[in-house]
Amino acid sequence: MYALYIANKNYSSWSLRPWVLLKALGIDFDERFVPFLQGSSYEEFRKFSPTGLVPCLVDGDLTVWDSLAITEYVAEDHSQVWPTDRAARAWARSASAEMHSGFSALRNICGMNVGVRVRMHEISPTLQANLDRIDELWSEGLSRFGGPFLAGEVFTAVDAFFCPVAFRLQTYGLKLSDSALAYAERLRSLPAMREWYEAGLAESIRDEPHDAEIALAGTLMEDLRAV
Structure with a gap:
């Protein structure tokens, strides 16, 4: 195992x-x-x-x-792990690799912190460019392969690679198109994602460098984590 x-x-x-x-x-x-x-x-x-x-x-x-x-x-x-269809598999691998190596503004400004809610100070041009590209990418996958997941009917690795984005959208109140936000909610509703989220809320361990990122990004509005 x-x-x-x-x-x-x-x-x-x-x-x-x-x-x-x-x-x-x-x-x-x-x-x-x-x-x-x-x-x-x-x-x-x-x-x-x-x-x-x-x-x-x-x-x-x-x-x-x-x-x-x-x-x-x-x-x-x-x-x-990957889609069975060759075209969907090639697209999924490309999108996963793009997520793996890109979107630095989103990573650096909006660090993952599932248990808090933050009101952003501002959306910088570089962050907005990252959000626009995610919206474009998600919309392409959903429309091209028919949904409800990015490369077709079932959850695959490309969806897993964007699961942290689904949490970031919730944490920081980031805006995408309606279809993209619906996809993010679909990811957060998965049993595996609910399990991860509930475990994250239950953690009492705090990492100061990660929490310090909140003040740089925006104003802490709510902390749902265990004391």
Whole structure:
């Protein structure tokens, strides 16, 4: 059985991607939770991850790091990870890679923090450009492959890669088209996403650098996390 190392569910967008993929597709794994530490988590994470980062998947004697590499590794034994249709699969891989390497303004300004609600100070041009591209990408996938998921009728890796965006939209009240917002709500309504969200709310661990990002982005309006 796979062992998947992740960090705090409230904060760790990178951990969410392979976790929700495995959960939503019913692929068995053993969750290994290692929380962020005050200061630096590098040495603690280096005990299981060559990069000192999460997520990291261990399969027997093999260690696979980075969310995209984990996805491709799991896909070798589980064909449902990617769409069966060749055109949909090519599009899904391209969109996942774009998410994996891009959208830096959204990542840097709107860090994942599932348990709070924030009113943004402003939407910068670079952040708006990221939001516009996400809207365009989601609209293309939904219309081209018929929905309700980005590459067709079933949840696949491309949806998992955008699950953190669905939480960010909720946290920061970010605006997209009606169809894109409906898709984000569809993701948040998935049982796996509800499980992650409830666990994130229940965490009492706080990571100060992540929480400090809130004041830079906007005004904290509500904190739903456990005390």
